[in-house]
Amino acid sequence: MEQKNNTLLIYTLLYFAFLYVPVLFLPLFSFNDGNYMSFPLTGFTTEHYEEMWSKSNLHNALWASIKVGVVASTVSTTIALFAAKAFARYKFRGQNISYGAIMMPFLIPEIILAVSLLIIWLALGFKLGLVPVTLGHILFCTPFAMLILIARIEGFDFSLEEASRDLGENAWGTFFRVSLPLYLPGIIASLLLSFIISFDEFVLAFFLTGSDATLPMYMWAQMRFVQKLPHVLALGAVIIVFTTLIVLLAFWLRNLGQGKKKAEFGINIHE
């Protein structure tokens, strides 16, 4: 038994090393005062981080990514909320097909999605830019948002909504006074995760941005010049920290309601 546990432990450690060591090189080299990502480290500096403040291209790209991310996550979460509610609450004709249709962008290779959007967008005579990127991201984020929200809504006791109607609230009042507050942790989790997905999405952006670069596009462009590499590392390190925080927050929120439910059953046992 002892032996077996050790093997498992080593496997686990190797797995995590494979997963996270490469990522940890980014922050490590972002504090190194050389231009190359190689050992030995030559000295500690924060100049790459300071450099980020002065790059207006970077600021523009960051701002573009935030705009796209906010719009894409809001729209896809809204669409997904209504869809998830319909799937969880009602049985209707074509339910499986429409569920599959919404989930499809999961399975279609992103590059094919990107190429087909590009072709249609240009054929319609529109200009490339952040608008088609945002639309692409909405398409891409909606299935993720759906998965999160369906998980949240499926355990929902719909007699709470009936109770609200019974107590004199109409459909809107019920939505805002009962459904929304109870779905809220799921909605926020969905917003955060959709934002993250949009924020670091590259393929769709690559095909559809034209001249307005998003942050991943900007980073990709910088990689071609060796002397610009260090501040991309710094940027990468900052993004890792923020992404991790947001994802942790999203999971914490997602589990918030579930934890409460357990407590409810727990307390039930007394008396």
Next chain:
Amino acid sequence: MNSSFIQINEISKHFGSVRAVDNVSFQIHEGEFFSLLGPSGCGKTTLLRLLAGFEYPTTGNLLLDGIDITSLPPDKRPTNMVFQNYAIFPHINVEKNIQFGLRKLGLSKEQIEKRVKDVLSLVKLEGYEERFSSQLSGGQRQRVALARALVRQPKVLLLDEPLGALDKKLRDEMQLELRSLQKEIGITFVFVTHDQQEAISMSDRVAVMSEGKIQQLSAPNELYKNPQNIFVSDFIGETNFLKASTKTQDGEYINVSIENLGEFKIKNNLNISENSFDAVCSIRPEAMKIDTVKSDWDICLEGKIRQTSYLGEMTKFYVETKELEKIITVSSQHFDNQSFKNNDCFISISLEDISLLDKK
């Protein structure tokens, strides 16, 4: 008292090919405790949801206090419901739950406070204002659900098996409490249950339902003493059925031949036709007498006790006889399983305790 306070006129509700409620008409009186009783799937809950406005009838119409409410949404009806699982809003406390339905009634802040205070004392929940649903026991949740519905002062309170989730002792307590509460406030209660004992002990009148239809609508004692058909006789309490066929009518009596027992004159309350092979005789276990010796009652059968179950206040005997095909159930408060030698016994039946029913 308005005896047609709620009018249910030829109401049907179909779900696909299922007729959950099948052309039902009856009236509920103002201020009565009315129960809809039946096994699961009999349509009682659907009927309650039609009254609440969560479902709309396929055909027929509903009148409440003279107003057609058939197509009104739930928020426009003067009814309130106590849900089976109570449906207490988990994100707001008891006080806010109770205030929930007062928002649109146009009351002043003082009026709202007074109503909440009054209803909390009515259901004995003073001091629980700040609690959340997760911090309440089943019985307390039920009181919150009751308070939340009553605070709106509805014309009708609808209750969907509200006692089902409680343990037996608490359920018995709540039965008494609900009943006295209803008498105190005088609101019409429509109570759905599958528990015949519950319906019988609480209600002014009971509608027994099965397969979407009303089988019988009457006062509880009538249901028990004069069941209108086999379903009701079987569903309310316990009974023994004996095969029978009718012969000729004789005044209000009819000559009935009961399987292997001979011919008897029995009261024909349900106007069962002459010369019918579809008749059935029903006899309650406690209406029969079990004894160690023969009696001079109308019918006296010799039998062997096959099984007994001791129930405290009485003992049930399952007795096999030469004459009857089925084992019959007899209950007795005097005898127990020690009383009979070799399980030999005599069962006596008086003709007035036999109800004649139609098989169809």
